[in-house]
Amino acid sequence: MTASASPPLLSVEGLHSGYGRIPILGGVTLAVRPGEFVGILGHNGMGKTTLLRTLMGYLPATAGEVRFEGADITRRSPTARARMGLGYVPQGREIFPALSVRENLRMGCLLSKRGEDETIADILATFPRLKAYLDRPGGALSGGEQQLLALARCLCGGPTILLLDEPTEGIQPSIIEEIIEILLRIGRERGIALLLVEQNLTCITGLSERILILQKGVITREVPPEVARDRSLIDEFVGMA
């Protein structure tokens, strides 16, 4: 693969983090190349969400380094990271419930380099399901629709990499398919990279070019998605019974 020769877009080196004095991450090392889709698989309590929150700057790294496009961003604020091109869709979506769908998208446009109307028209072409709900409050949408909205809002800002935290949690299968399809298309069309943390094997194998296994705060191995489709092998690696 020629892509392996290109320098990483996001590189993480020996990252430690946790809540207060409770350590969660014990030295995570990984790299994502431009346009690459990387999945992180691990079950609850292994540090998936903590990893993304630390990468986005919500939790301070206690040791280690995060570099984005070559720059050391380990100590930068979430705002600064967002402005550099890190897009973040957290667990639980966190759309603004009292803002309308359109207003949620307009918030996403703050970092867009193009005009607001143009950006929103563009994103609605990718997420046609949202068109019918533009003037409804975001909180009135179903879980799956909220997830689509959170994704759309994030993509409005034109990120170079998308950090995605369990997008399939509590969502009906039809929308999971839709999300996978949209992300694959966005990756092809815009060259966005993806760092996905998941427990859902369908989603992670459908999207990832390679899958990293996170166990007890460290990456224990890397597997190609074909291997991850084999339930028994994955059970052995991850201990996902």
Place this chain on the structure above:
Amino acid sequence: MDLAGLLAFNVITGIATLVLITLGLGVIYGMMRIINLAHGEFMMLGAYTAVMASGAGVNIWIAMLVLPPLVVGAIGLILERTVIRFLYGRMMDTMLATWGISLGLIGLITTLYGNVVRGVSTPVGSFDIGRYGASLYSLVIVATALAALGAMFLVLRFTKFGLILRATMQNPRMAAALGVQPNRIYMATFALGAALAGLAGGVLAPISGVSPAMGAAYIARAFITVLGGGPAIVTGTGLASSLFGVINELVSFKTTPVIGDVALLVAAILLIRVLPQGITGRYLRRSL
């Protein structure tokens, strides 16, 4: 009939006064969950700005309506940068700090201008409601309150700044992930709340005695109106002011203004007992 007209006029003036003294506090509390105990003193600074400016020969309307919000907004900005911003998320600490600021401001103004009551003369005369005379200045208060409330609504509903403000209020961490600097928004909000308090002080200066401790006369009513109104700034302030204003004026009319204040307080306690999150905590939740 004439009496009913006068009473209605007084009720509307009472509501408008409550709106004016509450809005600045409501903006800061609603957006940032900070209880600004210096709110009354921000009003006092607004009133002093009006007195000093009109004394220096500035046009009375500019002295009352333009300078106080600018001056007090700037003071609020400075205090936010030097004190408040270090205390976000620590409610007790912000209460202590703003209480300290309030005592400091009272002391400072007493030292500078003395513990005397000053006044500004009312710039307009009176008009008749049937056999009774009513102050035209009350119309100025009503107009200012409507303008302040309306402007607040328009800003929140239709401007990009308003959108960012509402989003940050709902979820500052998520707003940060979309490129907003929550600290900048808090700074602007605090300055805006201070400016509105300044405006209230400036407009009320001609009808209330202007003295260093004048803020205390307003602060209790402002607080219970904010709590009664709930999280929606414009709707909550409007509804709670209307409710409490009507009760206060009607009881004051039948008895004395002191009993009127007592009635207002009792009504507020009952309201908060029934609706702990305020009116807009239960009803009209999606309003602004």
